[in-house]
Amino acid sequence: MSATWYECKVKFRKIDETGIQKVTTEPYLVDALSYTEAESRITQEMMSYVSEEFKITNIKVANYAEIHPFENADRWFRSKVALTAYDEESGKERKTNMYLLVQANDVKEAFDNTMFAMKNTMGDYTIPAISESPIMDVFPYFSGEEDGLEQIEKFNALKASRPTVTAEDQDHMEFDQEVVAEFQE
Structure with a gap:
């Protein structure tokens, strides 16, 4: 059984750029096997971000075939x-759409990163649309298998390479390092 990406909307108080505290709802992505596990995982992740109360307002299955984090990207x-596939029975071309979530700083860089992610694709494809996603952060599931530690280190290295690190990000990175330490034991 493979894991699925779930989009979780979380409502909490946050201090905006002007220093005013306001209530906001932000979407996050978690990798889980069920809605119950997604709720548990987002609760655990948000406890490291938010010191006050928060509420999970919605959880739904996200329609992403692949997630691609990239260095020095923050959106x-x-x-x-x-x-594009050729149907031999009917003799017609068929197009099948899939959605990738790629990290980038702007649309042009997102296009370049999408091309990089698709470079080993054997068939023909086009990229008809790229739009900024409201997703604030992505929390992949790591199983702890022998290559799991390598995945954690790679994902944390990509997250740590972001150009601006806030106090909240620093707290989260420290939490991520604790998780890596647990896997090493």
Whole structure:
């Protein structure tokens, strides 16, 4: 059984750029096997971000085929990729759409990162649309298998390479390092 990406909306108080505290709802992405596990995982992740109360307002299955974090990028973009296949029975071309979530700083960089992610694709494809995603952060599931530690280190290295690190980000990175330490034991 493979894990699925769940989009979780979390409502909490946050201090904005002007220093005013306001209530906001932000979407996050978690990798889980069920809605129950997604709720548990987002609760655990948000406890390291938010010191006050928060409420999970919605959980839904996200329609992403792949997630691609990239170094020095701080925003997430949704790339629509149309795969072209030739149907031998009918003699017609068929297009199948899939969505990638790629990290980038702007739309052009998102396009370049999508092309990089698709470089080993054997078939023909086009990229008909790229738009900025409201996703604030992505929390992948790591199983702890032998290559799990390598995945954690790679994902943490990508997250740590972001150009601006806030106090909240620093707290989260310290939590991530604690998780890595647990896997090493």
